[in-house]
Amino acid sequence: MLTEQSAYTNRWRQISPVAKGLVSLFGMVAAFAAGSPRAALLVAIILSLATVLGAGIPPARYLRVATPALFFLLASCLSLLVSLEFNHISTFGVSLHLSESELPRITQVCCRSLACLTALLFLALTTPLTDIISLMRRCKLPETLLDLMTLSYRTLFVLSEAVHETATAQSARLGYATFKLSMRSLGGLVANLAVQVWQRSQALHLSASARGNDGALRFLEPDYPGSHRAILSAVICGILLVVTAVYIP
Amino acid sequence: MHIMEGFLPVKHAIGWSVAAAPFVIYGLYTINKRIKEKPEQRMLLGVAAAFTFVLSALKMPSVTGSCSHPTGTGLGAILFGPAAMAPIGAVVLLFQAILLAHGGLTTLGANVISMAVVGPFAAAAIFRAAKAVKVPFAFSIFLAASCADLLTYITTSAQLAFAFPDPAGGFAASFTKFASVFALTQIPLAISEGLLTVVVINALVRFNSPELQEMKVIAVQEVQA
Numbered sequence: 001m002l003t004e005q006s007a008y009t010n011r012w013r014q015i016s017p018v019a020k021g022l023v024s025l026f027g028m029v030a031a032f033a034a035g036s037p038r039a040a041l042l043v044a045i046i047l048s049l050a051t052v053l054g055a056g057i058p059p060a061r062y063l064r065v066a067t068p069a070l071f072f073l074l075a076s077c078l079s080l081l082v083s084l085e086f087n088h089i090s091t092f093g094v095s096l097h098l099s100e101s102e103l104p105r106i107t108q109v110c111c112r113s114l115a116c117l118t119a120l121l122f123l124a125l126t127t128p129l130t131d132i133i134s135l136m137r138r139c140k141l142p143e144t145l146l147d148l149m150t151l152s153y154r155t156l157f158v159l160s161e162a163v164h165e166t167a168t169a170q171s172a173r174l175g176y177a178t179f180k181l182s183m184r185s186l187g188g189l190v191a192n193l194a195v196q197v198w199q200r201s202q203a204l205h206l207s208a209s210a211r212g213n214d215g216a217l218r219f220l221e222p223d224y225p226g227s228h229r230a231i232l233s234a235v236i237c238g239i240l241l242v243v244t245a246v247y248i249p
Numbered sequence: 250m251h252i253m254e255g256f257l258p259v260k261h262a263i264g265w266s267v268a269a270a271p272f273v274i275y276g277l278y279t280i281n282k283r284i285k286e287k288p289e290q291r292m293l294l295g296v297a298a299a300f301t302f303v304l305s306a307l308k309m310p311s312v313t314g315s316c317s318h319p320t321g322t323g324l325g326a327i328l329f330g331p332a333a334m335a336p337i338g339a340v341v342l343l344f345q346a347i348l349l350a351h352g353g354l355t356t357l358g359a360n361v362i363s364m365a366v367v368g369p370f371a372a373a374a375i376f377r378a379a380k381a382v383k384v385p386f387a388f389s390i391f392l393a394a395s396c397a398d399l400l401t402y403i404t405t406s407a408q409l410a411f412a413f414p415d416p417a418g419g420f421a422a423s424f425t426k427f428a429s430v431f432a433l434t435q436i437p438l439a440i441s442e443g444l445l446t447v448v449v450i451n452a453l454v455r456f457n458s459p460e461l462q463e464m465k466v467i468a469v470q471e472v473q474a
Contacts, residue, residue, distance in 0.1 A: 003348055028354070032255075065350055068350070073253055076256060083422070083426070102416055109413075113253050113254060113256045115255065117253075117255065120354060124347045124348070129347060132347065142274075144277045144280055144281055144284075145340070148295050148337065149298075149340050150295070151292060152295050152296065152297075152341075152344070154299075155295065155299035155300075156302055156344075158299075159299050183441075184448060186307065186445060186448070187445055187447075187448025191457070193300060193304070194328060194449065195456075195457045197293070200296055201290075201292035201293040205291055205292045208291075208292070214288075
């Protein structure tokens with residue numbers, strides 16, 4: 001996963017996740033507080049520049065991560081733009097037309113969504129998920145939920161490798177040649193994977209019990225030097241961002 | 250169907266998150282209870298969340314030829330129980346937001362309601378109802394999985410229509426608009442996912458009935474039948 005690669009290798013890897021989380025949070029607040037589409041766009045530009053120039057994420061990779069979401073945003077906004085009207089004189093009793101009066105509101109929604117997306121990408125591309133989980137632990141989320149996340153994050157890559165290998169083996173045997181065959185192969189793949197859920201969790205339980213684990217899964221959290229300073233500057237930058245968003249006409 | 254990050258107005262984003270929280274908390278409560286009864290299930294649901302995530306990234310052959318991704322809500326509800334799917338779904342949606350930039354943090358609550366609450370509970374209810382009226386086993390699985398998909402997308406359409414009512418026709422017009430736009434992709438997807446879930450459960454019944462019985466998916470006589 002591209003976000004994972006960046007999250008572990010970016011320039012801001014050693015900065016406290018609290019600071020990065022705060023910037024992202026303030027980014028989202030700014031996106032919602034923005035008074036005009038222009039202000040929201042400015043927030044989006046600032047946050048994406050911070051991610052690309054500050055954290056040193058290659059622009060091409062940033063775009064590749066953002067593209068699917070941008071297409072999704074485009075589709076969502078286009079569907080907002082079209083308006084249906086019932087009982088109109090037309091062939092189907094329903095007429096389609098562009099809602100021009102709604103245009104300002106739709107622009108606002110689109111720009112807000114874009115700004116929120118850049119805030120999300122800021123966090124996703126600079127902070128590994130393990131750090132985000134420990135951030136949530138500090139926010140006192142339920143232990144069971146955190147265990148669920150820790151476990152599934154660690155098993156994710158094991159399972160996706162299993163999927164990749166099975167799919168390669170199946171397609172080498174023309175398993176995906178026709179619709180019927182691909183349904184069959186995919187069904188077999190998922191069934192196999194479902195059994196692995198059972199077997200792997202048993203094995204995990206056994207190995208954890210053998211090491212005396214009978215409660216929450218805790219891991220050592222890395223120390224981040226100078227985290228107080230980072231958090232303070234994150235708060236200042238965040239507040240400046242919100243203020244800019246509110247006061248830009 | 251995910252709602253995009255930042256797409257819902259503040260009130261809706263907060264409202265849906267508040268609405269989703271009790272389901273997630275209740276799910277966690279049932280998980281805790283299960284773990285207390287059967288400590289060997291402690292790792293199961295964590296791995297199940299990873300399974301659901303990987304499943305949602307698979308490309309599924311669609312009836313219309315376009316490619317789509319299964320949601321796995323129906324299969325998950327049948328395999329792991331609908332209550333446990335709320336926290337599992339919440340984790341999967343969070344991972345999708347952070348790892349794939351799909352969905353979002355502000356819209357997490359709304360997405361949890363549609364994909365991790367409505368879908369799984371509908372699937373489990375339909376599966377049970379179909380079993381009660383003695384519908385053939387494979388068909389009841391198909392119904393459960395495809396209806397879960399359809400209801401998920403109808404919920405999403407309703408959420409969007411609620412947030413963005415049509416200036417002329419209000420909620421109803423807006424709902425019709427979103428539902429018909431999504432129907433193009435979602436109905437073929439629901440059919441494919443229904444078929445896929447049947448193939449999966451059949452394969453599991455044939456080769457791994459002990460595990461299924463342990464998961465309490467199906468009664469013993471069905472496996473033998």
